Amino acid sequence: MNLSTDVADRIGQARCAPDAATDLPWTSFAEFFRSRFYDPRLVTRNFLTYCDDDRRLRHTYRYAEFGTLVEQTAERLHAEFGLRRGDRLATLLFNHDLTLLFYFAAWTLGLTVVPLNIEEPTDKKRYILEHSEAAAALCWQTGYEELTDLQRDLPNLRNVIAVGDGGIIERQGAGLKRSRSHRASTTGGAPGCRLEDPALIIYTSGTTGPPKGVVLTVANLLADADAIADWHGFGLTDRLMGVLPIHHVNGIVVTAVTPLYCRGSLVLNRKFKSASFWQRIHEEAVTCVSVVPTLLEFLLEADEDITPYKLDRFGGVICGAGPLLKETAVRFEERFGVPIRHGYGLSETTCYSCFLPNDLTPEEHRRWLTGYEFPSIGLAIRHNMMSILDEGGKPLPEGTRGEICIRGRTVCAGYFKRDDANAAAFQWGWFRSGDEGFHLLDERGRPYFFISGRLKELIIRGGVNVSPLEIDEALKSHPAVKFAMALPFENRYYGEEIAAYVVPMNPAAPPSEADLLTHCRVKLPFFKQPKVILFGEDIPYTSTGKPKRLELKGRLAERLAPYRDRQFYDPRHGTQRGTP
Incomplete structure (x- = not known):
């Protein structure tokens, strides 16, 4: 990845470790791999259980068994397909035991994995395959023809490799641009591999323009796994369950890398299902x-009786990657008696950068989760520093809103082939998250962080910033509302006014617009209240559970256009009172 000197310096400053007390003891992923799969204490212990409810599959692997399969797979990728250190391997797979197998095999070889969501449209797949300069692509057998069609226009894509339940499917001719070559054994990992080798390029969905490829190194993955395991006290007897897609960092880092790091085990599900959770x-x-x-x-909606289950070992749910409403947090913890380990992070910071402490009293936990305008995302975990900075990069005082900025060992190595994006995101020795937030100090002087919204998603009404999350929560507190999302629309008087998109709990008996507007008047000052309510049936989320607010704004623009020249008045006063 060619970077200008100035941009490279900015990235280097943002990746400086805040402490040197916990240096990683390995020189490569292959060395880390051997420290786990060759550990005599682990070889007979369970490492992975894979469950596919729809197909009634359950596969289990001990450490020694899975480690052997990883080495055999790495050997095959190297010998049969000519893949070597520095090559990029695209994966168009889903949650499956083989997907983890290919990830670990690739990293022991020094390959960079480029995970794609199989549900992406063909044009986006083409863009990522071309932009990442992938040398090979692994896909499920049902997607093979689509990729071989794309391969004709992608000169760097030497091999398309089809996969089924039994592993790599032998195919002659199609999908292969290079004859197979037999090379030296790769047992022990490819020579020259380092911790700073790229392990992943994660393409994030851009709100404008093409997606950006976030480059995460082996050191990034291991540092974040170390921080997550340390914060939550994960160890040999822990068993983590994955229900999120492993084409995304949350699924990869928390589901796959952290259990291996802490010498525990993992349960990987093909997909999330409320009925079997x-x-x-x-x-x-x-x-x-x-x-x-x-x-x-979804779990609250299913409302399953969990009293028949033995959950005494279950320590709670790690929750992040999207806005958590206070009302949701209270209802979930009270209904199921399970603590929410709330945190925050981004693909650009590997996964998690902060969490609420786990040693809080129940009263302290509830206060930080629900006692303020937004749920706290907690304290920075090790290998990270966090700060709230103004537009000039200066730290802001307690309670003042600014941009959440992060520096440390989990900060990515930059965006792949995007100097423009790197120059914007890396400034003042920090990574700029693009999220608005603030911090409050506890009795010990520790900064608890809060996220109040995406800076690009803030509604700017009459020059005043309004967080849509607060409006979402007010609407969601109505008993007839299943889903709600506030969004801006163009308005001649205030630049932007506020609308809301609502999915009713019962489509056959939806609440009226007047009922919801009245409900919001009790919860919000006039300048934060939605002025128009639009109803719908679909819930616009990404595959990783993030609301598509900006996409929805564009989708509903035509329906909101008639309100552009309308001035809205507070019905209690007949004026625009309540506007600061």
């Missing part, structure tokens, strides 16, 4: 699950 935790003796707020809503 609690039973699986019971049957597999799971100790922690990583979720997003959307899944908490």
